[in-house]
Amino acid sequence: MSPRGTSEELRVAVIGTGRMGADHVRRIQEVTSGARVSAVVDLDAERAKTIASRVDGCTAHTDPAAAMAAADVDAVLVASPGPAHEATLLTAFEHGLPVLCEKPLTPDAASALRVLEAECELGRRLVQVGFMRRYDAEYVRLKSLLETGQLGRPLLLHNRHRNVASPPGFTSDMLISDSVAHETDVTRWLLGHEIAAVTVLRPTPSASAPDALQDPQFVVFETDGGAVSDVEIFVNCGFGYQVQAEVVCERGTARIGDGHAMVTHMAGRWGGTIDQDYTVRFADAYDREIQAWVDATRRGEVTGPSVWDGYAAAAVCEAGVRALTDGGRVEIDLVEKPPLYR
Amino acid sequence: MSPRGTSEELRVAVIGTGRMGADHVRRIQEVTSGARVSAVVDLDAERAKTIASRVDGCTAHTDPAAAMAAADVDAVLVASPGPAHEATLLTAFEHGLPVLCEKPLTPDAASALRVLEAECELGRRLVQVGFMRRYDAEYVRLKSLLETGQLGRPLLLHNRHRNVASPPGFTSDMLISDSVAHETDVTRWLLGHEIAAVTVLRPTPSASAPDALQDPQFVVFETDGGAVSDVEIFVNCGFGYQVQAEVVCERGTARIGDGHAMVTHMAGRWGGTIDQDYTVRFADAYDREIQAWVDATRRGEVTGPSVWDGYAAAAVCEAGVRALTDGGRVEIDLVEKPPLYR
């Protein structure tokens, strides 16, 4: 990283200032310790200017390359649409800039593989991929418990992923590539296995699903470590945002995501509220993710989910979409894992 | 009991056929194994006849003494109003008939003491008092856990007792003498202590309480074993029927009454339903209570809550009503415990 030493703030260029990018600008300014936003980039020049104007000493750009060439940029946060990621990442590599890249790394396995090869050629990791569940307190606790070995080896992983309603334009493929993308990483990270095959079951869609949307879906992963991980993905469940995971091990199970923070009793019912949105459920995870990236970057390190993780997720999602479309079980072939990621 | 041996059915006279008594008739006929109703008694002759007509070989009476003198009566279940209990119990003693007496044993400590003295004179127990929580699966589990000693000695007991709404005519005193009466027995039975003093706090009544009803109340018992047992009694809580108990011991706590049998997620909330009535929450306890009494009686034994328990509850409730009315802390003096109940 910057040769200016750890006591100075990390100056971050945020590329893409849509919902996610704008939220990250706010986060870096107000929540994250040791960093500030020195540049924002958006194709929409007005939008970039408006956001930049709220931050002291922040410049606005429409071209990611221009921002990355600026003297006061130590690191890059990529929050632009997926198809733009590859070019931005390759430019960042040229400048030797550390990157936090929102998921997906890129939209397909072939492009992800090109990024991976470029980083390998560079010979050092620059990219952390934005799989923020690895920073969620409950997932971290679950992972820690697995690592103690108390429960024995994991055999099965049951995932639930429910959204209140899908945004306009959400397609059946996107339930896999956009939503289940998280569970591909959760499965790989929690179990420490690669995913070897995927099957997608298509129950009759809910009446609440928009026309022609295959929602819910039931996805079954088989891992190279002999585990089975199933995912209920239901993006028009209507009642709330829920992310749950239960690992079944040789000597016990552990489940997260029930969210029992406050229990009320009224009107003939006991219970609690369900978050309506990932920005609420995972607010702390996003904070911790950015903070961890800033801290590592200031130490001159790259930690967290790697380009390999981004590539593997892309390959699994691609296979998943094929399984959804064609039916049946689709096997996944990854390239050999480069030494950089071992 | 009857000299006819255990293979024959126990013939029961049910005295009082109001809500509770009628339900017990149904229970003995349809649920209880080894017993049948041979006589019913009610001041309302029509009512007695109607109920008797539904049961093969059952006679109807208006006078308890007449029913107890009948040849085909082996045991008596008393479900008449509390003020009538003393006379009925003394008559049952004359006939040597085993009795299951709904709580309260009698409405005040003085009359309960007379029943106790009569039974002591008889020299053997005939009466089981209807404190049915001792037969509830959750309370039994709690008691069993305490008896293992795993948690150490009990120090505190927190009770919650909530009803949807109070029936017409329910007075502030009755929150103690009718409702908290259950917690007097629970406290004594779970802890194995006598209650030595009682204080009643009077928060501003709920707007949902009928005029002039002091509801909720917060009752604090001090026991002769050095424990403190508190009771929230709230008979117009509006949202459900809830009975909870948490025992705090030297090495841990145990809580019952959360009732998590089915969990739903819908409309932004997770949770479950709350029973609306004791007949639902304690249906199994009533079944088990009657069955236990029938089984013991057929074996020629008397088990379960004794006249001493009924007397102690009456004495505590009397003191509780005084504490409610006068404010402050009221001490309870019981007579010495007769050998029959040790």
Place this chain on the structure above:
Amino acid sequence: MSPRGTSEELRVAVIGTGRMGADHVRRIQEVTSGARVSAVVDLDAERAKTIASRVDGCTAHTDPAAAMAAADVDAVLVASPGPAHEATLLTAFEHGLPVLCEKPLTPDAASALRVLEAECELGRRLVQVGFMRRYDAEYVRLKSLLETGQLGRPLLLHNRHRNVASPPGFTSDMLISDSVAHETDVTRWLLGHEIAAVTVLRPTPSASAPDALQDPQFVVFETDGGAVSDVEIFVNCGFGYQVQAEVVCERGTARIGDGHAMVTHMAGRWGGTIDQDYTVRFADAYDREIQAWVDATRRGEVTGPSVWDGYAAAAVCEAGVRALTDGGRVEIDLVEKPPLYR
């Protein structure tokens, strides 16, 4: 049934007095109201005699047909091993005796179909199959909730079925045909669909599983109503006996089987105990099942799971075993549903 009217007790012949049969003898004698055991049958004459000797007026037999021919038998409870069921059922049909037949109806689809055809020829139902989960309070509550329509149409059903350890001789096929057999019925009954296809996934077995036992397995059912029902079956989980079900509907989900009756806090943990055995978890369901059968039989009716349900379960289990052995997805073809069961 017997022409003697509802006021007399139902006289039951219990065929098979192993663990299950002996327990049913006890249940009918001590728990069930309105019935008694008049005959027991076991190939082991000593065993039959011992059990008969404990029950007033009960005779011992080694031949089911002899017992069913006796004058004092009104109904038959079949608890012998599955391969013996077909012959016993056909004999019962000859005598016109109502039967409660423990699951499985018969061990395979072909024999189940012969029983079904025989009952259809008879023109009236005589058999209730022992799928006792339909009588469990939690499943009943779940079914009732689904029937209200509050949650909308069911889309997915997630089942967990865990045993502490498998008995000696338990094979990989038996995880399907013996254990998942329950979930075939639960799926069909809760959803009101037939099962159209089955896939079985085989994770690396647990180190706690006996040699060569494929445990756990992950079973995926597709129904003719367009729902997907998944089953985790894990018969050597080590930690307890757990049966859970979560139905995911268009507007919400409902889950049973968490068993939160008593919560303790001690030694750094909060939580509760897990039942170790189905005889504990489903004790009440067995009681209710037998009582419901006795009550219906005394009314001259046959209710509960039918021969059709037993046949469908046999067909699904057969297909499941094939899916387990051969891999892949196996479709299930049922014969047309006879009018008797519509």
Place this chain on the structure above:
Amino acid sequence: MSPRGTSEELRVAVIGTGRMGADHVRRIQEVTSGARVSAVVDLDAERAKTIASRVDGCTAHTDPAAAMAAADVDAVLVASPGPAHEATLLTAFEHGLPVLCEKPLTPDAASALRVLEAECELGRRLVQVGFMRRYDAEYVRLKSLLETGQLGRPLLLHNRHRNVASPPGFTSDMLISDSVAHETDVTRWLLGHEIAAVTVLRPTPSASAPDALQDPQFVVFETDGGAVSDVEIFVNCGFGYQVQAEVVCERGTARIGDGHAMVTHMAGRWGGTIDQDYTVRFADAYDREIQAWVDATRRGEVTGPSVWDGYAAAAVCEAGVRALTDGGRVEIDLVEKPPLYR
């Protein structure tokens, strides 16, 4: 505050660098955005120097007054022992410095009143008192729910406050003045009432309590708004650190503190872990408290718990200690609330 505007960092003098103070130094440096530690003060000069040496541009002092006179100090965080607070606060008032003062404000009502009078004379608030539960996510959610009015008016508040073990030198009085001090503020803040009377019950101490320590205690508060708030304080419960609160309102109840983040099933039990320490349970609350103070101070405002809250807590604790010592019910008389705090 400093005239240098919101874009610059708040320079904080931390007074007292024991466990709490040292943790706050770390928090401001690593977690809090917009602040840094510019001075530390400790009677132990070595300790002050060691801690200062870890922070860029931080000076070490033994005299609070000297630190507060320094040019690079914008605000003061007081974490010294309670008896030193009064002098430090009065000096801060002289310099017009905003203060975050750890609880207790001062050790008794008389000294708290002197601080209150001094701040009133100043005519503006400078002090935020360290009642950090007001910043805990669960308490905040509970408070928000009460403010919606959905549950109606609060009638009762049940509090549980349990520690694994008491530190050496912890006295019976300190269960009130050190531990229940939190619940005095929780009661006042959640209900918006002042506490009018207090009673302390003394069950037989736990065998795990050190000699002569009255542990547990059961404290009952009566508020001027007609509510009753009870507190179980048990500082040698052995099994974990637990803080729970249940508000009982006219139309329902709400409970926090059950902490169900991860549920495991193993070895015959389901459940989760219990935090062992307040630094774990309330880590986020401390973070949010300091951040809120920094943010408000940079805006030139003082928010959060006031000197009035500190004074009221001191008065209630004083009365509570009297109730513990003398028995009976002790009334609390507060001075009239000055306009500054209305």
